[in-house]
Amino acid sequence: MASAPKVLFGFHAVSVRLKTHPKSVIEVYVDPTRRDARMRQFVEKAKEAGVRIIEADGLRLTKLSSSHGHQGVVALAEVINTQNSLDELLESLDPSTAPLLLVLDGVTDPHNLGACLRVADGAGAHAVIAPKDHAVGINATVSKVASGAAETVPYFMVTNLARTIGELKERQIWIVGASDEASTTLYQADLRGPLALVLGAEGSGLRQLTKKSCDALVQIPMLGAVESLNVSVASGICLYESVRQRGLKATSA
DSSP, X not given: OOOOOEEEESHHHHHHXXXXXXXXXXXXXXXXXXXXXXXXXXXXXXXXXXXXXXXXXHHHHHHHXXXXXXXXXXXXXXOOXXXXXXXXXXXXXXXXSOOEEEEEXXXXXXXXXXXXXXXXXXXXXXXEEEEGGGSOOOOHHHHHHHTTHHHHSOEEEESXXXXXXXXXXXXXXXXXXXXXXXXXXXXXSOOOSSEEEXXXXXXXXXXXXXXXXXXXXXXXXXXXXXXXXXXXXXXXXXXXXXXXXHHXXXXXX
């Protein structure tokens, strides 16, 4: 049985799908009252991709997307199956490429997940991993916030996070968790090799079992009055510190 179409909304999310997998887009709904340059350019791209365009008022767009943040653009698209499993993804990487993974423990807010996927895409992370029982799946809100990254970054929801972390260790991937209890700062850690960065939800942080499963814990220095950062901001800081260190290694070789 074919999967139900996926709903995408917002200029970024729909534009990325049109760019990366145009044939998967079934139809695009647009608000005819919006005639600004951004909408004209978007409609032109959709026409070039050969996609069916349907005019719809704001109320219908809101019902289709279950959101008021559709920006006048909603698309129905086929579900794209990328890598079937984390193992398959890791096996497909070039042997000279050090894996860079983001593991999210307890992130259940779709806006946070979308932002994490966006920063993971920007940093070139190979995948984002989360436990099925303490995470949110990819929905229309996640796709909107991710600005297209939900289409480009593999997202794996695993049954047992501690076991998955153990399997990553068997692949010689270093597991580094972010914790305000750590005595080592992020900037003192070596993040150049095969790496999985593990972050918990803002406030609760990492679960104890997850924390014990890590090879090392690091903290992001907090120099002001607030005690913690949003998980997507923290993910960006950690991922880009790894990117920075890997770049320094490459330029000095």
